[in-house]
Every structure is written in C-alpha cells, then in structure tokens.
Amino acid sequence: MPTEPASPPEVARLVPEENLTIYSAVDMKRRLLAAVHGPRTVELDLSRVAEMDTAGFQILVLAKRESQRLGRELHIVAHSPAVREVLESYNMLGYFGDPLVIPAEESC
Amino acid sequence: MDELLAVFIPEAQEQLAAMETGLLQLENGDPDPETLNAVFRAAHTIKGASGVVEITAIEKFTHVLENLLDKVRNGEISVGGELITWLLKGCDHIAALLTAVEQGNLDSGHPLLQDGEALANRLREFAGSAPPPGSETRTVAQQPAAQVERSVETAMTDCWHISVRFGLSVLRYGMDPLAFLRYLASLGQIVHVSTLTDALPDAEEMDPESCYLGFEINFRSEATKEAIEHVFEFVRDDCELTILAPNSSISQYIELIERLPEETMRLGEILVGSGALTQAELEAGLARQRDAARAAEGAATPPPIGEILIQQKAVRPEIVAAAAARQRQVTEKKAAEAHLIRVQADKLDHLIDLVGELVIAGASANLLAQRSKQSALVEATSILSRLVENIRDSALQLRMVQIGETFSRFHRVVRDMSKELGKNIELSIHGGETELDKSVVEKIGDPLMHLVRNAMDHGIETAAVRTALGKPTTGCVGLNACHDSGSIVIEVTDDGGGLNRDRIRAKAIERGLIAPEQVLDDRELINLIFEPGFSTADKVTNLSGRGVGMDVVRKNIQSLRGTVEVSSETGLGSRFSIRLPLTLAIIDGFLVGVDASSYVIPLEMVVECLELPDVAADRHYLNLRGEVLPFVRLRELFETPGDRPARENVVVVRSGARRAGIVVDLLQGEFQTVIKPLGSLFRNLRGIAGSTILGSGEVALILDVQALINLAARAEDRLLTATAPRS
Numbered sequence: 001m002p003t004e005p006a007s008p009p010e011v012a013r014l015v016p017e018e019n020l021t022i023y024s025a026v027d028m029k030r031r032l033l034a035a036v037h038g039p040r041t042v043e044l045d046l047s048r049v050a051e052m053d054t055a056g057f058q059i060l061v062l063a064k065r066e067s068q069r070l071g072r073e074l075h076i077v078a079h080s081p082a083v084r085e086v087l088e089s090y091n092m093l094g095y096f097g098d099p100l101v102i103p104a105e106e107s108c
Numbered sequence: 109m110d111e112l113l114a115v116f117i118p119e120a121q122e123q124l125a126a127m128e129t130g131l132l133q134l135e136n137g138d139p140d141p142e143t144l145n146a147v148f149r150a151a152h153t154i155k156g157a158s159g160v161v162e163i164t165a166i167e168k169f170t171h172v173l174e175n176l177l178d179k180v181r182n183g184e185i186s187v188g189g190e191l192i193t194w195l196l197k198g199c200d201h202i203a204a205l206l207t208a209v210e211q212g213n214l215d216s217g218h219p220l221l222q223d224g225e226a227l228a229n230r231l232r233e234f235a236g237s238a239p240p241p242g243s244e245t246r247t248v249a250q251q252p253a254a255q256v257e258r259s260v261e262t263a264m265t266d267c268w269h270i271s272v273r274f275g276l277s278v279l280r281y282g283m284d285p286l287a288f289l290r291y292l293a294s295l296g297q298i299v300h301v302s303t304l305t306d307a308l309p310d311a312e313e314m315d316p317e318s319c320y321l322g323f324e325i326n327f328r329s330e331a332t333k334e335a336i337e338h339v340f341e342f343v344r345d346d347c348e349l350t351i352l353a354p355n356s357s358i359s360q361y362i363e364l365i366e367r368l369p370e371e372t373m374r375l376g377e378i379l380v381g382s383g384a385l386t387q388a389e390l391e392a393g394l395a396r397q398r399d400a401a402r403a404a405e406g407a408a409t410p411p412p413i414g415e416i417l418i419q420q421k422a423v424r425p426e427i428v429a430a431a432a433a434r435q436r437q438v439t440e441k442k443a444a445e446a447h448l449i450r451v452q453a454d455k456l457d458h459l460i461d462l463v464g465e466l467v468i469a470g471a472s473a474n475l476l477a478q479r480s481k482q483s484a485l486v487e488a489t490s491i492l493s494r495l496v497e498n499i500r501d502s503a504l505q506l507r508m509v510q511i512g513e514t515f516s517r518f519h520r521v522v523r524d525m526s527k528e529l530g531k532n533i534e535l536s537i538h539g540g541e542t543e544l545d546k547s548v549v550e551k552i553g554d555p556l557m558h559l560v561r562n563a564m565d566h567g568i569e570t571a572a573v574r575t576a577l578g579k580p581t582t583g584c585v586g587l588n589a590c591h592d593s594g595s596i597v598i599e600v601t602d603d604g605g606g607l608n609r610d611r612i613r614a615k616a617i618e619r620g621l622i623a624p625e626q627v628l629d630d631r632e633l634i635n636l637i638f639e640p641g642f643s644t645a646d647k648v649t650n651l652s653g654r655g656v657g658m659d660v661v662r663k664n665i666q667s668l669r670g671t672v673e674v675s676s677e678t679g680l681g682s683r684f685s686i687r688l689p690l691t692l693a694i695i696d697g698f699l700v701g702v703d704a705s706s707y708v709i710p711l712e713m714v715v716e717c718l719e720l721p722d723v724a725a726d727r728h729y730l731n732l733r734g735e736v737l738p739f740v741r742l743r744e745l746f747e748t749p750g751d752r753p754a755r756e757n758v759v760v761v762r763s764g765a766r767r768a769g770i771v772v773d774l775l776q777g778e779f780q781t782v783i784k785p786l787g788s789l790f791r792n793l794r795g796i797a798g799s800t801i802l803g804s805g806e807v808a809l810i811l812d813v814q815a816l817i818n819l820a821a822r823a824e825d826r827l828l829t830a831t832a833p834r835s
Contacts, residue, residue: 022279025316033311054284055316061305062314089289090303090323 010039013077020049020056020083028056032063040072047078052086064096116161117210118450121203123150128199132519135192144187148177154202156342165214165221166205172228173198176235178294191234193527194227196520201227266354267299268329268336271364273307273322275346280317283343289323291339296329453546456506463496463503464782468801470496471780475804497780509549511598512540515587517553518560522585525564532571532582533564539589544596548668548688552598555661555672559600559684560585562658567604567682577679579603592687595670595712600684607634607676634674638662669797671814687763697781697800697810700759701774702742703750706808708781708800709770713761713813717775720756728823730769732760738820739769742811745795745819761813768820770811783810795819 014035018024035042044063049056060076067074076098079087087093130147151174158166173195179185201224208214270292274285292298304322308314329336333351340349350364470493477489515537526533568574568583575581586601609630616622616636628636640659665672670688689695697708721730729738739758742748758769783798790796797812 022317029314029316053279054286054319054321055279058305058308058314058320059316062308062311065305065308066311086286089286089301091301092303095303 011041011043012039013043013045015045015048017048019051020046020059021051021053022055025055025059028059029062032059033066036063036067036070036072036074042067042072042074043077044074045078046076046083047080049080049083052080052082054086057086057090057092061092061095112161113209116157116163117206120154120157120166120206123154124199124203124206126150127154128196128520129516131192131195131199132523134187135189135523141181144177144181148174148181151177152338163205163209163214165218165224166202166209169198169205169224169228170202172231172235173202175294176231179235182294185234194230194234197227198231266328268296268327268333268354269350269352269356269361269364270323270325270327270336271348271350271352272325272340273304273348274319274343276315276318276320278319278343278346281346285319285321285323288339288343289325292325292327292336295331295335295339296327298325299328300326460503460507463500466496467500467780467782471802472804475802500780504545507546508543509546510540511542511544511549511552511589511596512537514549514553514556515540515589518556518587521557521560522564525561529564530570531564531568533568534582534584536584536586537588538586542589542591542596544688548596551664551668552686552688555664555686556587556598556600558658558661560587563600563602563604563682563684567602567606569605573605595687595689598686598688600686601681603681606678606680606682607637607674609633609678612636631673631675634676637674638672695781695783695810697779698759699776699779699802699808700742700757700770700772701776702746702772703748705746705748706776706802706806707742707772708779708808708810709759709761710810710813711778713763715760715762715767717757717759720758720771728820730758732769737767737769738823739771740816740820740823741771743771743773745816761817763814763817766817766821768817770813770816781808781810 012035014031016028016031020028032044044060046052064074076083076096079098084093087096127147127150130143130150133143134147151170155167155170155174158164158170176185176195180187180191185191201220204220205214205224208218208220214220272288278285289298289301302324304324305320307320307322309320314320327336333353336351337344337349340347352360352364470489474489474493477485480486518537519535522533522535563585564583568585569577569579571581574583584601584603586599588597588599588601590597612633613622613628616633616639617624619639621636621639622628638658638661662672665686665688668688670686672684672686674682674684676682695708696711698711698714700707700709718732728740729736731737737758737760741756743750743752753773756771756773757775758771759775760767760769779802781800784800786793786796786799795812795815796809797815798810800808800810802808
C-alpha cells in the first residue's frame with residue numbers, strides 16, 4: 001500500500017474449523033470482528049467449514065462490510081462446498097469478490 | 109404438548125385419509141391436477157404439523173413422501189400403479205407411526221423406525237430414477253400460460269417477482285431463508301436472486317442470531333401464486349412478502365418499490381438488474397407515479413387502492429376474477445371448517461338421554477292437559493310437544509353421519525385385495541349419502557369388511573373363468589345403502605358365481621345342521637351359511653374361508669337389532685342385505701292396547717289399520733284385498749287373561765317385502781317412544797324389542813315387529829303343511 005510503504009502488509013489468516021451456523025454465530029462474530037480490526041488484510045480460509053447457514057452468512061457479510069468501512073481488506077481465500085453453495089444461492093459471490101477455486105475432482 | 113397431540117393425531121389421520129382417497133383416484137386415472145395437488149397438500153400439512161409437535165420420525169418420513177409427490181407434480185415422474193402402491197404403503201407407515209405416537213411408545217428404538225427407513229429409501233429410489241428437472245416432461249401443468257396481449261404498462265417479463273423481507277426472529281425459530289429458497293427452487297427456476305443486506309445494522313448492534321436479510325427474486329415457474337405463497341407459509345406472519353405475477357403492470361412494481369424500506373433508486377436498480385424491469389419501464393413508471401401523486405393532492409379523500417389498481421389497469425381482469433374465485437374458495441372452505449365442532453361423544457349421548465326424558469315428560473304433560481279439558485292448556489302443551497319433537501329430531505340428527513365415509517374406506521380394501529388375489533375387481537358405491545346413527549356406523553364396519561372380503565374371495569371368479577363364462581373380465585363388488593321403512597338397508601353385492609346350493613346342502617348335512625331328508629326352500633337353504641362353523645370354500649385362503657365368518661357377521665348385526673339375509677342366483681352373483689334400525693334411542697311409535705296392557709309398534713312399520721273381519725277362530729290369516737295376510741293375536745301370544753272384545757283391530761305391519769297383521773283390542777294412536785332396553789333377564793324374550801314409559805307412568809312394551817312377522821309366517825306355514833296331507 002502506498003500510504004504505508006515502510007511496514008510490510010500485515011496478513012493474518014483465519015482458519016475456522018467449526019461450522020458457521022447460528023449455534024456458533026455469536027462466537028464467530030466476535031472473532032471475525034476482532035480479526036478485521038487488527039491487521040490490514042485478513043485472509044479467511046473457509047475450506048474446513050462443513051456447514052453454513054444464513055446466520056453464518058450474515059456474519060461474513062458483516063465482517064466484509066466492517067473491513068470496507070475501516071479501509072481494510074477481507075478475502076475469502078478458500079471456500080468449502082457448503083460455503084460456496086450458500087454464497088451461490090444468495091448470489092453473493094460477487095459481493096465478496098474473491099476468486100473461487102473449484103477443486104479438480106468436483107469440476108469434472 | 110398432550111393437547112397439541114390430541115389435536116394433531118386426528119387431523120393427521122384426516123389428512124392421511126384424504127391422501128389415500130386422492131392416490132386411489134390418481135390410480136384410476138383421474139386427470140384433474142387438483143387431485144394431485146390435494147395429495148401433495150395433505151402430505152405437506154402432515155409434515156408441517158408433525159414438525160410443530162416435534163415428532164421428527166413422521167416429519168422426516170413425510171418429507172421424503174412430499175419430495176416424491178412434488179416430482180410427480182412437476183411431471184418428472186409419471187404416475188403408475190407401482191408408484192401408487194408404494195405411496196400408499198407410505199401412508200400406511202405414517203398411520204402406524206401415528207398409532208405408535210397415540211400409544212406413547214414411539215421411542216428411538218421402535219421397530220417402525222427401521223421399517224420407515226427402508227420404505228423411505230425405496231421412495232427415494234423412485235424420486236431418484238427420474239429424469240433431471242427441467243427436462244421437457246411436464247405432464248401436469250398447473251396453470252396454462254395465458255396468452256396475454258402486452259400493453260405498454262405491462263412489464264416485459266415472463267417471471268414471477270417475489271420480494272421478501274424476513275423478520276428478525278426467523279432464525280431463532282429455527283427457520284432458514286436458505287431453506288425457503290431451496291423449496292422455491294423445487295417449484296421452478298430461480299432466475300435471479302438479489303440478496304439485500306441493507307438492513308444489517310452496525311457491527312456493535314448486530315445480533316448474530318437475528319435475521320436482517322431481504323430478497324428480490326425472479327422466478328420462472330408454472331406454479332400458482334398460491335403455491336408460491338405456500339412456500340413461505342411458515343414465516344407468513346414473520347415476513348413481508350410480495351409476489352407479482354408474470355407480466356404484472358409496471359405500476360405494481362413501482363408500488364412495491366415505494367412500499368419497501370430500501371431506497372427507491374437502489375430498489376429500482378435491483379429490479380432492473382434482476383431483469384424484472386427494463387430501465388425505460390422503470391423511469392416511465394416512476395414518472396407516472398409522481399404525476400399521479402400530484403394529481404392526488406387535489407382530491408379530498410384518496411380512492412381505495414383496489415380502485416386505483418383497476419383504474420390504472422394495474423391488474424388484469426382475469427387475474428381479478430381468478431383471484432376472487434380462489435379467495436372465495438378459501439373462505440368457503442374456512443367457513444365450512446368453522447362450522448364443524450368436535451364434540452365428545454358422551455356429551456352428545458347425555459344430551460340424547462335428556463331429550464329422551466323430555467319426550468317422556470312432555471307426553472305426560474300432554475296427557476294431563478287433555479284430561480283437564482282446559483283448552484288453553486291443551487294448546488300450550490301441544491305447542492310444547494311439537495317443539496320437543498323438533499328438539500328430538502335435531503338431537504338425533506346430531507348423531508347421524510353419512511355412511512359414505514365408511515364405504516369409501518373399502519376402495520383401498522378392494523384395491524389391495526384384488527391385487528393379492530390376482531382378480532380384476534372394481535367397487536361401485538351407491539347411496540353413500542344415506543345417514544344413520546354414528547354408533548351403528550362404527551359397529552357396521554367389521555361385518556361389512558367381512559362380507560366384502562368374502563364376496564371378492566369366494567364370490568367373484570378369476571378373470572379366466574369369467575372370460576370363459578362370457579362375463580366381463582372385471583368383476584364388480586357393490587356397496588349400496590338406502591332407507592326403507594324406518595330402517596337402513598345396506599347391501600353387499602357381487603356379480604360372481606353365486607352360492608352353490610348343492611355344496612351348502614352337503615356341508616349342512618355334514619355338520620349336522622339339517623337332516624339329509626329335510627326339505628328346505630331356497631331361501632332357507634342359502635341362509636344356512638350364517639350358521640356357526642360353516643364354510644363352503646374348497647380352499648382356505650388367508651383372507652377368508654376359515655369358517656368363522658358368517659355367524660360372527662350375523663351375531664354382530666343382530667346385536668345392532670338388525671338382520672342379515674342373502675339371496676343368490678347361480679352364475680349371476682349374490683346379494684347380502686343388512687337391515688338395521690336407524691337409531692338406537694328413540695322411535696315414533698303406534699300405541700295399541702290389549703286388555704289393560706299397552707304395546708308400542710314402531711310407526712314406520714305400520715302400513716294400515718283395519719277392523720278384524722269375521723274369520724274362523726282358529727285361522728291365522730285373513731283376506732286383505734285379495735291377498736293372504738297372516739296375523740298374530742297379541743292376546744294369544746302374550747297369554748293375556750280376559751275375553752276377546754266384540755271388535756278387534758288389525759294393524760298391518762311391513763318389514764321388507766313381508767307383511768303381517770297384529771291383532772289388538774284398541775288403537776290408541778301415535779306416540780313418541782324412548783326405547784329403554786329390557787334387563788338381561790328378558791333378553792331372550794321373543795317378540796319384544798324393548799320397553800318404554802308412558803306419560804301416565806305405566807310401562808308399555810315395544811314390539812319386535814320383525815320377529816312377530818316371522819312368527820306369523822311360520823305359524824301359517826305350519827298350519828298349511830299340517831293341513832296339506834289331509835286335503
């Protein structure tokens with residue numbers, strides 16, 4: 001980033017292991033918000049999320065919006081099939097704007 | 109919870125019955141898509157309700173069933189005999205689960221659950237073997253695409269537009285908007301979804317367990333508006349839902365935009381983005397809206413919305429008509445439902461008891477009034493007794509149910525059994541609207557079942573035999589009901605081979621029921637099949653023919669004060685006639701007197717009254733307009749002391765086709781009677797059906813007319829056979 005050339009871009013990577021559902025929503029909101037308030041860029045690896053519902057989806061939207069408000073970046077670097085399905089259903093892949101990696105065995 | 113269950117179980121059973129009826133109609137090739145819809149709705153209702161009462165076993169299973177039905181509805185799977193068989197098995201399984209729930213023993217280890225899993229897998233196979241959705245196999249179109257001339261005001265899209273804002277609490281109630289989208293996708297194709305997250309509050313205020321989402325959905329489907337609304341049924345109270353039909357007018361979209369919380373332009377963009385409107389349409393619409401607003405400022409009171417809509421041609425007239433018709437249907441259905449009240453049977457029985465007492469008390473008052481000879485009092489009591497009569501009739505009417513419901517259960521029985529037997533048999537029902545007492549209806553089911561099974565198993569021949577005999581290959585079992593002189597007659601008919609007289613005779617001799625040389629007329633002979641231990645079937649099947657049947661049938665029917673008879677023609681079929689009293693409680697009677705005693709004859713059975721002409725004292729028949737009428741003298745029958753009066757009267761009674769005369773001293777007129785059963789001590793008395801209390805407090809015996817007719821006929825026969833050799 002041109003404004004802060006001195007410090008290397010801090011990148012934090014978050015790899016949630018649990019499901020992104022209403023049961024973990026309170027906890028996830030806290031963790032994700034803490035993450036976007038920290039380093040400049042947060043990379044979210046959702047490849048291990050086995051289940052996601054609308055509550056989980058809202059937390060992601062909230063985190064993305066919060067990071068935009070703070071002028072930081074939030075990227076989802078890996079989608080599990082469950083996450084992808086929800087984002088596709090809601091037609092929100094474009095909102096997050098992250099490249100989607102489809103594993104080879106699924107694409108064929 | 110228990111209360112909920114108490115409501116849930118009978119409702120679910122009703123829905124199941126509806127499902128079964130619908131499925132059977134479908135199997136018979138009913139082309140009406142509404143039948144399939146009704147089946148689907150029933151399944152859906154059961155699923156929803158079982159979810160509410162938290163019986164997951166039923167909910168899960170019904171879900172599988174519903175999915176399958178949905179595919180059928182979308183025309184992805186064609187309706188076939190095998191599919192219906194499995195769907196019916198599914199119904200049976202749900203019924204079994206309901207019974208288990210009712211008995212309170214549906215726990216996780218219940219064997220039914222495993223059966224259900226196997227059955228569910230089988231059903232899933234049906235669903236899975238279907239061609240993928242979207243292929244050109246839609247056989248059951250739900251709403252033919254209307255050919256509409258598009259005006260400028262109509263948006264150029266063939267999609268439904270669904271706008272929904274979910275309430276905050278949706279997620280907490282365990283419902284997920286995703287699920288609704290998926291359900292929606294099962295009804296058609298979701299062309300475009302815009303997810304609106306605008307309502308999501310700031311990070312601190314956002315409650316992770318609340319729902320802030322809204323959706324604008326473009327949806328291509330042949331489903332009806334009602335079906336689409338149905339998708340959101342569970343959150344109907346908790347969301348804002350607007351559904352615009354394909355080709356809705358632009359003003360409707362504009363109206364939608366104005367109503368929704370999001371900013372007008374943003375929504376407009378979304379609608380344009382999702383393809384619901386074009387940019388030009390949107391701009392034109394908004395401009396017109398502004399003009400209308402300015403014009404409206406002048407008017408004192410804004411016209412109602414409906415009027416505006418029609419003036420603006422916002423709704424196409426055919427849509428209005430269809431919507432109004434649909435709405436009327438719904439309200440009518442609701443109204444019909446509201447007219448039904450579930451009442452506990454014992455409350456009703458108590459009411460009938462009280463009405464019975466009222467009838468007796470009323471009769472007593474009437475009698476006293478007549479004796480007092482005060483005309484005003486007589487008039488008052490006669491009005492009173494007319495009202496009591498009306499109350500009695502209405503009270504009894506409460507207990508009356510149509511027999512059709514009992515009959516229609518047999519569709520399934522006939523269907524299943526004809527498959528099992530490998531015979532082609534159809535059921536024809538007549539007189540299903542005939543009403544009779546509920547307690548009688550409940551008890552008649554078993555005997556009927558037996559007769560129907562017998563008719564199918566023994567009566568109707570196999571298709572090969574039928575073809576050889578030149579009969580139509582499809583056999584017919586009939587269930588008929590009608591009212592006849594104060595009783596209801598229920599017939600079970602078949603067009604099979606009829607009863608084999610020789611075999612009945614041989615069997616009867618073998619069982620020692622008749623002596624080998626005994627002469628019996630045809631009627632007596634074939635009615636021997638009602639004797640205990642009688643079975644003429646050559647082979648015993650698991651369906652019938654174990655020889656415990658017909659006597660049980662007769663016993664059951666006799667316990668209802670009814671009779672059963674069979675008539676049969678070789679090669680043409682048999683007819684079992686069951687004759688039952690309409691009700692067990694109160695009858696209109698005809699009061700007669702012999703010496704000091706009073707007797708009551710059920711009025712419906714009385715044909716006429718006449719003075720007994722001079723006949724020889726030892727003869728028990730008279731000449732009634734050229735016909736021989738056997739009669740009995742009550743005086744002799746009940747051994748009443750005293751001499752015969754100078755003039756005796758004959759009451760001609762009829763039961764079925766047979767008539768007889770009852771000779772009495774006095775005719776006392778019509779009389780309402782509450783039947784009081786006789787004590788068990790008198791149970792075996794012949795000729796007496798019950799007793800009643802007269803207004804004066806005296807007891808009168810109610811005559812069992814049928815038994816008396818039999819008695820008269822038999823006495824006459826005896827007399828004739830005794831005199832025959834002499835002549």
